[in-house]
Amino acid sequence: xxxxxxxxxxxxxxxxxxxxxxxxxxxxxxxxxxxxxxxxxxxxxxxxxxxxxxxxxxxxxxxxxxxxxxxxxxxxxxxxxxxxxxxxxxxxxxxxxxxxxxxxxxxxxxxxxxxxxxxxxxxxxxxxxxxxxxxxxxxxxxxxxxxxxxxxxxxxxxxxxxxxxxxxxxxxxxxxxxxxxxxxxxxxxxxxxxxxxxxxxxxxxxxxxxxxxxxxxxxxxxxxxxxxxxxxxxxxxxxxxxxxxxxxxxxxxxxxxxxxxxxxxxxxxxxxxxxxxxxxxxxxxxxxxxxxxxxxxxxxxxxxxxxxxxxxxxxxxxxxxxxxxxxxxxxxxxxxxxxxxxxxxxxxxx
Amino acid sequence: xxxxxxxxxxxxxxxxxxxxxxxxxxxxxxxxxxxxxxxxxxxxxxxxxxxxxxxxxxxxxxxxxxxxxxxxxxxxxxxxxxxxxxxxxxxxxxxxxxxxxxxxxxxxxxxxxxxxxxxxxxxxxxxxxxxxxxxxxxxxxxxxxxxxxxxxxxxxxxxxxxxxxxxxxxxxxxxxxxxxxxxxxxxxxxxxxxxxxxxxxxxxxxxxxxxxxxxxxxxxxxxxxxxxxxxxxxxxxxxxxxxxxxxxxxxxxxxxxxxxxxxxxxxxxxxxxxxxxxxxxxxxxxxxxxxxxxxxxxxxxxxxxxxxxxxxxxxxxxxxxxxxxxxxxxxxxxxxxxxxxxxxxxxxxxxxxxxxxxxxxxxxxxxxxxxxxxxxxxxxxxxxxxxxx
Numbered sequence: 001x002x003x004x005x006x007x008x009x010x011x012x013x014x015x016x017x018x019x020x021x022x023x024x025x026x027x028x029x030x031x032x033x034x035x036x037x038x039x040x041x042x043x044x045x046x047x048x049x050x051x052x053x054x055x056x057x058x059x060x061x062x063x064x065x066x067x068x069x070x071x072x073x074x075x076x077x078x079x080x081x082x083x084x085x086x087x088x089x090x091x092x093x094x095x096x097x098x099x100x101x102x103x104x105x106x107x108x109x110x111x112x113x114x115x116x117x118x119x120x121x122x123x124x125x126x127x128x129x130x131x132x133x134x135x136x137x138x139x140x141x142x143x144x145x146x147x148x149x150x151x152x153x154x155x156x157x158x159x160x161x162x163x164x165x166x167x168x169x170x171x172x173x174x175x176x177x178x179x180x181x182x183x184x185x186x187x188x189x190x191x192x193x194x195x196x197x198x199x200x201x202x203x204x205x206x207x208x209x210x211x212x213x214x215x216x217x218x219x220x221x222x223x224x225x226x227x228x229x230x231x232x233x234x235x236x237x238x239x240x241x242x243x244x245x246x247x248x249x250x251x252x253x254x255x256x257x258x259x260x261x262x263x264x265x266x267x268x269x270x271x272x273x274x275x276x277x278x279x280x281x282x283x284x285x286x287x288x289x290x291x292x293x294x295x296x297x298x299x300x301x302x303x304x305x306x307x308x309x310x311x312x313x314x315x316x317x318x319x320x321x322x323x324x325x326x327x328x329x330x331x332x333x334x335x336x337x338x339x340x341x342x343x344x345x346x347x348x349x350x
Numbered sequence: 351x352x353x354x355x356x357x358x359x360x361x362x363x364x365x366x367x368x369x370x371x372x373x374x375x376x377x378x379x380x381x382x383x384x385x386x387x388x389x390x391x392x393x394x395x396x397x398x399x400x401x402x403x404x405x406x407x408x409x410x411x412x413x414x415x416x417x418x419x420x421x422x423x424x425x426x427x428x429x430x431x432x433x434x435x436x437x438x439x440x441x442x443x444x445x446x447x448x449x450x451x452x453x454x455x456x457x458x459x460x461x462x463x464x465x466x467x468x469x470x471x472x473x474x475x476x477x478x479x480x481x482x483x484x485x486x487x488x489x490x491x492x493x494x495x496x497x498x499x500x501x502x503x504x505x506x507x508x509x510x511x512x513x514x515x516x517x518x519x520x521x522x523x524x525x526x527x528x529x530x531x532x533x534x535x536x537x538x539x540x541x542x543x544x545x546x547x548x549x550x551x552x553x554x555x556x557x558x559x560x561x562x563x564x565x566x567x568x569x570x571x572x573x574x575x576x577x578x579x580x581x582x583x584x585x586x587x588x589x590x591x592x593x594x595x596x597x598x599x600x601x602x603x604x605x606x607x608x609x610x611x612x613x614x615x616x617x618x619x620x621x622x623x624x625x626x627x628x629x630x631x632x633x634x635x636x637x638x639x640x641x642x643x644x645x646x647x648x649x650x651x652x653x654x655x656x657x658x659x660x661x662x663x664x665x666x667x668x669x670x671x672x673x674x675x676x677x678x679x680x681x682x683x684x685x686x687x688x689x690x691x692x693x694x695x696x697x698x699x700x701x702x703x704x705x706x707x708x709x710x711x712x713x714x715x716x717x718x719x720x721x722x723x724x725x726x727x728x729x730x731x732x733x734x735x736x737x738x739x
Contacts, residue, residue, distance in 0.1 A: 070636050076499065104638035112636075117629040122374070122651045131647075132637050167374065183637060 017089070018045035019223050020069070020108075020191055025083035027064050027073055029294075036294040038064045040247035040302075041083070046191060051217065051224040053234045055270075056244030059291055062227045063113075065244075066193045069225075070110060071100045087191070106136040109184040113196040115176035119168035125152075125179045126164030132186040151182040154219075156212060174205035178212070185216065193225045198233065210236055231274060235259060240327070243267050246292055246302040249321070253328040263322075263330035263339065265307045301331070309334055381731045388727020394720035402473040405466035415446055418467040418687050422458035427703045429453050430461075453705045455695060461709055464687035468710070471688040472717065475603050475672040476665040482607025484661050487614025490572050492645055494615070495622025498569030503562050509538040573619070576612045584609045588671065589680060597683040602675060606668050613664065614657045621653030655732035662725035666718040673714050689714050 027039040039061045046052045054062045067073050069085055069092060085092040087108065092100060104110075112118040120128060129148035133139060139147075145164075152160035155178040168176055177197060184192055194213070198206040214237060217224055228234060234241055234255070241258045243251040243266065251264040262268050269287040289306040292298055298305050304314040311334055321329050322336035330336070383389060408415040424438045430453040434444055445451075445460050452461035512535030519528025542562075588605050595601045625631060626649070634644050675681035676690025684691060689710040696706025 072632060072635055101638050101640060104636055106638055110633070110636040112629055112633055114629050118633040120630045120634070120648050120652070131639070135637060135639050135643070180633070183633075186637075 019048045019088065020046040020225070021086040022065065022069070023084045023086065025065065025068060025085060026081035027068055028079045028081045030077050030079065034295040037247055037297060038294055039068070042244070042247065042249055044242045044249060046223050046225050048190065049221050049223055050239040051226060051237050053238040053241045054225065054227045054244055055229065055231065055234050055241060057229055057291060059294070060244045061247040062244055063195055066110065066195050066225065066227055069193065070104050070108060105132060105189070106187045107189050108191045108193065109189045110193040110195065111180050111184045111197045113199050115173050115180055115200060118180055119176055121168055124165055124167055125171070129179070129183050129186060132183040136187045151186060154185070154216070155182045173201055174208065177201060177209055181212065185220065188220065189222060191223045191225060193227070195227045196229070199228070199230070213237060231270065246297060247294060248302060249331065250303065251330040257328040263324055263335045264332045265309050266303050378731045382727055385727045385730060387723045391720040391723030391727060394716060395724055398469065398717050398720065399473065401466070402469035406470045409463055409467040416460065416463035416466055418459060418463040419685050420459060422454070425454050425458040426456050427454060427699065430705050452709045453703065455706055456699060461692065461706065464692055465689070465709060465713060467686065468688040468692060471599060471682055472669045472672060475599065475606065476669045478603040479606035479610065479668040480661050480664045482604060483611040483664060484614050484657060486607070486611035487657065488618050488650060490611070491615035491618030492622060492650070494569045494572035495619040496626055496645055496649070498567060500568045501564040502566055502568055502571055503542065503564055505538050505542045505562060507565065509535045509542070512538065572615070576615055579609070579612050585671065585674065588675065592675060592680045597680065599682045602672060602681060606671055610664060610668065613660045617656040617660060618653050621656065622649055625649045625652055659725050659729040659732060662728055663722055666721035669714065670718055
């Protein structure tokens, strides 16, 4: 749902520039003398008020790219090898720790995957939300408490006064995730990063949380960077989608582009492996092979060992991002040549 | 169902019935109560606490209710529960209770009064020494666990030596040289701080790169210190230090504290190593909570349970150490009574006046046992893996 009406929201805001712009970010991890290239030159942007989804399978670098924005990549073993992260024009990789600490939670906040472990077990949830407020704003305890109750109401927790006195172990997973969302929203951030916030929840709760996200986004005009591996979630909430593969961006586009007209073979493979009504009874498609070990990536296009359309050039050099027009990009020159210059096909592929 | 609600009120809005809610303390107390021995330990501990606290008031001042220092040579070595010989005593020398509850010692002093006075020494030595040990342990263990990966640089070492040496210089009278050294040390640390980039990596500006030479990590330094401290036979170390220092209760507390922090440092370090990888710590960081707040507000409360247990048992061993020191004559100086020096003076009359040995000995045994049982009970409650359902 929502696939066709989202196109208008991806209109550029050139006067302000993007809210967040990650340029050619490289994050490497050192372990046992090996270098794992977790992020291998990733670029993406989030514009004010839009929902951007980072999609990809486990280990493709989604979470690392989110942690890098907040400066939370553990160093060592992690190492920011290059690139820049511009938030409202400031490069988050070069500003000092203190300024960054001021931004965390205040202007950029993050919601984690595991609501069961992301709350401190020894404090009541009211305490923890109040802390989120009081860390950044000089308000009285009573005022913080009032706002905490308000936030709990906003995220749809019944009898918030009572629940504020509860410890995390008194709440269900869905409620804890709502509490995490309340904490993330406490200081009205411009950007909320949600790292697989519904993965640990069952499907009905997942749906409720997604609706909550959509409502809150409407109300608060915040941008949402939503990290997930779940394509049905993406279809439901995304304005723009970045498909990641092995530490690189494979394809960028809106829901329409990605789901109706994908250009990267990896995206096509992902979509083909979704269960569908028309292919009832047949076994599901699966992309052959496995995600490359980030320490031993194949030469050239990282997807080339698994790609059905692989050609010599894919093994030779890292593919460029190709512009398919209308804000739709894919890192696959092979498709690009087929789609854009079908007549010259013979010359290009002797 | 509705009858079961404690306050008998109607259903709350929305008609949701709630399970009875307990705070963490109530939950733990419920579990603790099941352990009879630990409960007995707690009861003895509370009695001991009140006796010791009352003892201070009753045995001190110009005219104490129980005078532990009153010498009645004519009444020496009277057995417990014996009545004083009223003909030979002045009225103010008659014991307050009318009898010698625990007998008298070789100078005719009332053992009950002396035990009361000694109880306070045991209590404060136990608590203060363990308090010092826990504070040092939490700080060092916390640094090792949280900042353990940070490198100690040559400059850090230099700054520490300069500032430490300078302080000693100032204290020992060479003020000018001392101040100069401290200033140099401050300059070195300023250089280290200013030239580091935001991620705590090496020098951005060139110049004095030798100061940034990595020696070892903070974790290696602190765990090394713990291992070294554990190598000393603690009791003999304390004996040596106490022999060098003027004898006083405070020195004993400090020395015991300074030599028994290693356990809590190790516990805190181990807990911190696992806690800092926990999601809620990352979540707190993502909310912009500062490091110190994360350590003291989020991590320490989660790491305290093993420390609490070891502290309780530590109090017992501090009481034992203090009694041992007093027994050997290195403890709290006479005429102040402690259980250890009552025991010590009693050993000369072991066969003539066994109560002089048995009363303090039994008191030490009871209190130490009570603390150990209470500590074990706490361990069982606070460590879910040991819980019997």
